[in-house]
Amino acid sequence: MRQQISDLRSRTYAELKKATYEEIKAYVLEHTGMKVSNLNIAQIKQKYGIIERENYNKPKSENAKQRRCTSEKEEAIVDALQYFKMIERSV
Numbered sequence: 001m002r003q004q005i006s007d008l009r010s011r012t013y014a015e016l017k018k019a020t021y022e023e024i025k026a027y028v029l030e031h032t033g034m035k036v037s038n039l040n041i042a043q044i045k046q047k048y049g050i051i052e053r054e055n056y057n058k059p060k061s062e063n064a065k066q067r068r069c070t071s072e073k074e075e076a077i078v079d080a081l082q083y084f085k086m087i088e089r090s091v
Contacts, residue, residue, distance in 0.1 A: 019084035027080040040069040044077040
């Protein structure tokens with residue numbers, strides 16, 4: 001009984017809050033063994049329309065190149081975002 005209440009509370013908490021970058025990194029590492037960067041997470045969040053605030057650490061030139069997230073890392077981050085209910089699971 002106590003375990004059921006604990007599970008309900010933790011699930012409700014997970015559903016109500018947004019995951020931090022550290023939680024997303026930990027989820028991806030635990031489930032895939034891959035390490036992802038904050039830049040990778042930010043790129044995927046932006047791609048799916050999750051923009052929290054403007055980035056104040058912008059490059060000085062407009063044509064500065066940034067590494068793009070690999071498809072394997074993108075898939076892992078999308079899975080984490082779906083797990084944390086930040087984006088809908090696609091059918």
